[in-house]
Amino acid sequence: MAAEAQTTxxxxxxxxxxxxxxxxxxxxxxxxxxTGPLLALDSFSAEIGEGEFxxxxxxxxxxxxxxxWALSGLHPLTSGAITLDGTPVKGPRPEIGMVxxxxxxxxxxxxxxxxxxxxxxxxxxxAPYRTRIQHLLETVGLAGFENKFPxxxxxxxxxxxxxxxxxxxDPSVMLMDEPFGALDAFTRDEMNLLLLKLWSEQRKTIVxxxxxxxxxxxxxxxxxxxxxxxxxxxxxxVVNLPRPRTLEMQSSPYFVETAREIKELIHASVKK
Amino acid sequence: xxxxxxxxxxxxxxxTDVKPQDEGFIDWTAxxxxxxxxNRREFLIIVGVAVVVVTTIEILxxxxxxxxxxxxxxxxxxxxxxxxxxTLLPHIGVTLQELVGGYLIGATIGILLxxxxxxxxxxxxxxxxxIILLVTTPxxxxxPLLVLRxxxxxxxRIVAVALAVGPMVMIxxxxxxxxxxxxKIALARSYGANTLQIFYKIRFPIALPMIIVGLMVGGIxxxxxxxxxxxxxxxxGLGSRLVYYxxxxxxxxxxxxxxxxxxxxxxxxxxxxxIGKKWASWEA
Numbered sequence: 001m002a003a004e005a006q007t008t009x010x011x012x013x014x015x016x017x018x019x020x021x022x023x024x025x026x027x028x029x030x031x032x033x034x035t036g037p038l039l040a041l042d043s044f045s046a047e048i049g050e051g052e053f054x055x056x057x058x059x060x061x062x063x064x065x066x067x068x069w070a071l072s073g074l075h076p077l078t079s080g081a082i083t084l085d086g087t088p089v090k091g092p093r094p095e096i097g098m099v100x101x102x103x104x105x106x107x108x109x110x111x112x113x114x115x116x117x118x119x120x121x122x123x124x125x126x127a128p129y130r131t132r133i134q135h136l137l138e139t140v141g142l143a144g145f146e147n148k149f150p151x152x153x154x155x156x157x158x159x160x161x162x163x164x165x166x167x168x169x170d171p172s173v174m175l176m177d178e179p180f181g182a183l184d185a186f187t188r189d190e191m192n193l194l195l196l197k198l199w200s201e202q203r204k205t206i207v208x209x210x211x212x213x214x215x216x217x218x219x220x221x222x223x224x225x226x227x228x229x230x231x232x233x234x235x236x237x238v239v240n241l242p243r244p245r246t247l248e249m250q251s252s253p254y255f256v257e258t259a260r261e262i263k264e265l266i267h268a269s270v271k272k
Numbered sequence: 273x274x275x276x277x278x279x280x281x282x283x284x285x286x287x288t289d290v291k292p293q294d295e296g297f298i299d300w301t302a303x304x305x306x307x308x309x310x311n312r313r314e315f316l317i318i319v320g321v322a323v324v325v326v327t328t329i330e331i332l333x334x335x336x337x338x339x340x341x342x343x344x345x346x347x348x349x350x351x352x353x354x355x356x357x358x359t360l361l362p363h364i365g366v367t368l369q370e371l372v373g374g375y376l377i378g379a380t381i382g383i384l385l386x387x388x389x390x391x392x393x394x395x396x397x398x399x400x401x402x403i404i405l406l407v408t409t410p411x412x413x414x415x416p417l418l419v420l421r422x423x424x425x426x427x428x429r430i431v432a433v434a435l436a437v438g439p440m441v442m443i444x445x446x447x448x449x450x451x452x453x454x455x456k457i458a459l460a461r462s463y464g465a466n467t468l469q470i471f472y473k474i475r476f477p478i479a480l481p482m483i484i485v486g487l488m489v490g491g492i493x494x495x496x497x498x499x500x501x502x503x504x505x506x507x508x509g510l511g512s513r514l515v516y517y518x519x520x521x522x523x524x525x526x527x528x529x530x531x532x533x534x535x536x537x538x539x540x541x542x543x544x545x546x547i548g549k550k551w552a553s554w555e556a
Contacts, residue, residue: 106474
């Protein structure tokens, strides 16, 4: 495992990675479109360990979402394989929770009913999870808003609600698809800090897709940088920032320099 | 349907959110979005204007001594309503029977057909011309034929009402069921939802506002057809009373009958308006 990490520019002894949970092996996805086949993801390989926070960063349309959907079992791969805890991912798995672009709340349900939606689909009794949900609502500052409808909540509140919905049934893996992309910069910082807080509390394994290098550097243990379509793994970057992370770190020389490196890497592959 | 998610490129932005992507060619949503009185003051003004209008008509008709057969005064219509109510009662019953019977048959078939047909785009394209034909052709035109086939009872009228209601409900519901939102389907699927769960937890709620609009418009067309069929078929029913009273130039009773028909129509409208407010208000 350590040999893989050698490819990173900031090598730093990738502190003995904990037990591997997700293995992506030469994942390839071809979509059949009206204008012919489209190679979205080209033999992408990576491993993600227990409790790790991994960000996938790349330009729009590089196949980040495709990768995430393959991980979640929503989309089958054209070739290659994905395994979670040793078993191949062939469809949605109960240990996975997804957070989508936009908040993706159901507008005809109030906040509480949105949060209980996974339980309804899974036909799972929510009673044992009540205190957990209440705690989550308090952590994200939504206690007291249980009866509000999505349209009565701000964009940030909606996205916080979708975090609670994802964590409500205690999945061990969180797959997040540019969840804060539509929020303004300040709300986004706030959401990043909140997510880090939830992560340090609950130690989920997180795969977080974003097109913001700053967001990725700020949160991740490790960044998978992708090339533009077809999506390939350009490089793996281990982030050497202490935790807990603070907003001030974003102006540290290390942060600025690494962000620049990743940006150049992506730009270089755009030109090719 | 189950596989529609599988091969779509997952690019979701605001424009794919639950929004009427195309409202079809008959858009009646305006009916469910009427402004209502916001407070007591507005309410009093609205009622006050109505009272003034009716009073003015009454005064003008009396002042200019407009003959009864041209336009009866509001007070005369009201008296006729009270005096003839007992005679009209069985006719109200008949009209309601046709309306409710035909409506239940038509609306049920309409919703079911819309739910099934929208799952198969090709079937929908094949079936749509016939639905348009049924929507645009006044079902009243079929009443003489239906009477010939089904006799002079209520059956031909119930069939006519069902034929008027069904396509109208179907075409609006189909528009609702066609509004898919892949992100929301993906959400349900990520929790392991099966096709049936996706239908009644995602597709149906998304379609509901349009189904309610269809049910409301269908009701209005159903009433129209029921009364029209009675005017053609004669005998019993509020429509037959319209023909009867006008032939005797009993205009006060004639207008009293119209008032009853209007009340039935408005009641239906209010019921669906309230249903829409309760179940579809999320789509503001």
